[in-house]
Amino acid sequence: MGDEPGLRERKKQRTRQALSDTAIELFLKRGFDQVSVADVAAAVEVSKPTLFRYFPTKEDLALDRIADHQGEAARVVSGRTAGQSPLGALRAHFHERLEAHDPVTGLNDNAIVRAFNDMLYTTPSLLARLVRYSHRDEELLAGALEETGGSGGLTARLAAAQIITVHQRLAEENWRKLASGRTVADALPEAHADADRAYDLLGAGLMEQYA
Amino acid sequence: MGDEPGLRERKKQRTRQALSDTAIELFLKRGFDQVSVADVAAAVEVSKPTLFRYFPTKEDLALDRIADHQGEAARVVSGRTAGQSPLGALRAHFHERLEAHDPVTGLNDNAIVRAFNDMLYTTPSLLARLVRYSHRDEELLAGALEETGGSGGLTARLAAAQIITVHQRLAEENWRKLASGRTVADALPEAHADADRAYDLLGAGLMEQYA
DNA sequence: GCCGAAAACGCAACCGAGTAACAAAAGATT
DNA sequence: AATCTTTTGTTACTCGGTTGCGTTTTCGGC
Numbered sequence: 286m287g288d289e290p291g292l293r294e295r296k297k298q299r300t301r302q303a304l305s306d307t308a309i310e311l312f313l314k315r316g317f318d319q320v321s322v323a324d325v326a327a328a329v330e331v332s333k334p335t336l337f338r339y340f341p342t343k344e345d346l347a348l349d350r351i352a353d354h355q356g357e358a359a360r361v362v363s364g365r366t367a368g369q370s371p372l373g374a375l376r377a378h379f380h381e382r383l384e385a386h387d388p389v390t391g392l393n394d395n396a397i398v399r400a401f402n403d404m405l406y407t408t409p410s411l412l413a414r415l416v417r418y419s420h421r422d423e424e425l426l427a428g429a430l431e432e433t434g435g436s437g438g439l440t441a442r443l444a445a446a447q448i449i450t451v452h453q454r455l456a457e458e459n460w461r462k463l464a465s466g467r468t469v470a471d472a473l474p475e476a477h478a479d480a481d482r483a484y485d486l487l488g489a490g491l492m493e494q495y496a
Numbered sequence: 497m498g499d500e501p502g503l504r505e506r507k508k509q510r511t512r513q514a515l516s517d518t519a520i521e522l523f524l525k526r527g528f529d530q531v532s533v534a535d536v537a538a539a540v541e542v543s544k545p546t547l548f549r550y551f552p553t554k555e556d557l558a559l560d561r562i563a564d565h566q567g568e569a570a571r572v573v574s575g576r577t578a579g580q581s582p583l584g585a586l587r588a589h590f591h592e593r594l595e596a597h598d599p600v601t602g603l604n605d606n607a608i609v610r611a612f613n614d615m616l617y618t619t620p621s622l623l624a625r626l627v628r629y630s631h632r633d634e635e636l637l638a639g640a641l642e643e644t645g646g647s648g649g650l651t652a653r654l655a656a657a658q659i660i661t662v663h664q665r666l667a668e669e670n671w672r673k674l675a676s677g678r679t680v681a682d683a684l685p686e687a688h689a690d691a692d693r694a695y696d697l698l699g700a701g702l703m704e705q706y707a
Numbered sequence: 708g709c710c711g712a713a714a715a716c717g718c719a720a721c722c723g724a725g726t727a728a729c730a731a732a733a734g735a736t737t
Numbered sequence: 738a739a740t741c742t743t744t745t746g747t748t749a750c751t752c753g754g755t756t757g758c759g760t761t762t763t764c765g766g767c
Contacts, residue, residue, distance in 0.1 A: 293714075293763055321752060332717045337754065370707040413624035436705045443665055443694055444702050450661045454654055483654055490701030491655050494647045496581040504734050504743075532723060543746050548725065 301339050303329050305349040312347055313400045317408045322346070344414035347404070354389055355418065358449065359425035363432065371433055375448060376484040379455070383476055386469060391459035392476050394469045402460050423449045451483050512550050514540050516560040523558055524611045528619045533557070555625035558615070565600055566629065569659065570636035574643065582644055586659060587695040590666070594687055597680060602670035603687050605680045613671050634660045662694050 290298070307328045311320045322343050326336045340346040358375060365374035379390070386393045391402060405411050427445035431438060458479060462472040486494075501509075518539045522531045533554050537547045551557040569586060576585035590601070597604045602613060616622050638656035642649060669690060673683040697705075 291764080296763090297715085322754085323752080333753090334718085334755075335716060338715080341754095343753065372702055372707040409628065413627065416624065416627050417620070430706065433706070439669060439690055439693060440697065440705060442669075443662055443697055444706060446661045446665050447658045447697075447702070450657045451654055454657050458650060458653075479650055482650065486651065486654055486658075486701070488701045488703040488707055490697070490699045490703075491583055491658070492699040492701075494651060495641060495644065495655060496583040496699055502735080507734090508744085533725085534723080544724090545726080545747090546745060549744080552725090554724065 300329070300331065300335075301349075304331070304336060304339055305346065308346045309350060309401070312404060313397065317347060317404055317411065342414070344411055347411060348414055348418070350401075351389070352418070356422060356425045357389075358422055358445075358452070359429040362426065362429040371430060372484065372488055376480070379452070379480050379484075380477060383473065383480060389456065390476070391456035392463065392469055392472060394463055399463065403464070406457065406460055419449050419453065447487060451487060455480060455483055511540070511542065511546075515542070515547060515550055516557065519557045520561060520612070523615060524608065528558060528615055528622065553625070555622055558622060559625060559629070561612075562600070563629070567633060567636045568600075569633055569656075569663070570640040573637065573640040582641060583695065583699055587691070590663070590691050590695075591688060594684065594691060600667065601687070602667035603674065603680055603683060605674055610674065614675070617668065617671055630660050630664065658698060662698060666691060666694055 304325065308320075308325045311325060311328065322336060323333055325346065326333045329336075336346075340349065345352075361374050361378045362371045365371065369377075382390050383392060388395075388398045388402070393399070393402075405415065423442075423445045426449060427438075427442045430441040430444055455476075459472065459476050462475065463469070515536065519531075519536045522536060522539065533547060534544055536557065537544045540547075547557075551560065556563075572585050572589045573582045576582065580588075593601050594603060599609045599613070604610070604613075616626065634653075634656045637660060638649075638653045641652040641655055666687075670683065670687050673686065674680070
């Protein structure tokens with residue numbers, strides 16, 4: 286019953302990791318569009334078809350590093366402490382991530398993370414792929430919300446869509462702050478305030494402002 | 497000072513139209529991925545580079561027909577009657593479009609429109625391109641909302657993002673209804689109810705349900 | 708330790724989207 | 738009619754992604 290991965294599996298993991306690492310390194314150094322998949326394959330000493338056996342598209346090659354965040358929002362809702370509301374849990378979690386300078390919040394000035402975010406937000410095809418990822422996130426979140434017995438399926442889907450969208454815009458806003466040269470320390474209080482503003486809006490609706 | 501379009505301009509318009517029409521016809525008949533841009537160019541008796549001088553990507557070629565809806569939400573807000581709230585104007589407008597069976601609502605069972613929507617929602621690259629269109633829509637709407645003096649820039653952007661997202665989900669929901677074989681007449685009342693539900697949610701927030 | 712089945716890989720050729728360079732044609736201008 | 742400008746066609750190329758096929762590598766049972 287020795288259930289260790291086995292040699293084959295370990296090699297695959299290593300190849301996969303090498304591809305992702307090398308790709309990101311090259312992308313950050315020369316720019317996403319200035320690096321061909323053939324370049325990456327050559328650098329890892331692997332054939333082009335092999336590369337595509339690991340990653341379905343060039344974009345996935347670049348986004349692998351953030352793919353494990355899949356379903357985070359759903360997990361936060363499902364795993365919230367008793368007596369906590371879904372929205373409350375999400376809000377608290379976002380503030381936590383902000384405090385931890387989690388790259389997903391857009392608020393992180395590690396050089397590599399910043400370069401990565403810059404690449405993300407300035408490369409249309411990556412942004413498009415990212416949208417597909419968040420679409421999956423949205424479905425998962427909708428599922429989790431429906432579990433709470435809150436309301437019908439449509440309501441859950443609408444709520445999930447709004448929440449995921451707002452997260453994206455908050456991250457984008459934070460990235461913009463840093464892109465204009467500010468430091469994390471400087472922008473952090475504002476980021477918290479923005480998040481509160483966003484969650485107040487999500488919770489209480491747009492009526493006060495726009496009706 | 498005769499300012500009529502001139503022969504050259506007229507020819508260009510006609511070529512552009514022919515490209516879009518022929519492309520959509522072929523796409524609907526054989527499927528987006530089963531038609532190459534070379535096929536379209538050949539059918540219009542135009543060279544491939546010429547085609548790309550009119551449409552930057554294959555996707556734009558397919559989406560040209562719906563491109564004129566750009567900025568509709570923003571126009572509704574800017575052009576609302578005095579005393580009407582932005583949210584109220586958008587809600588009323590959506591109900592109107594629903595009643596008119598406007599394709600943008602997803603609720604239209606004309607054979608061609610349905611085939612077009614099916615193509616849209618089942619072709620990832622088209623969906624991705626559509627996302628970019630709505631991103632522009634969102635910016636325009638955010639601008640219009642800011643004009644109303646409602647609130648700060650971030651609030652306007654968040655509100656715009658939520659509104660556009662909700663529109664998309666409503667259209668998707670309506671498309672789903674028809675895709676499962678129902679008729680417009682049958683689904684229309686539900687679609688109105690869904691829209692009201694969505695706008696209630698937008699206006700009053702998610703608090704009642706999820707907090 | 709050996710051997711057969713699977714899995715993974717490399718190679719080479721291919722397809723389709725999109726672009727560049729330059730020459731040819733057609734509309735506009737005087 | 739001669740000229741200038743805009744648009745077009747041709748050819749050839751790059752790059753992302755796929756396919757077919759033969760070869761190597763690992764795994765499992767013996």
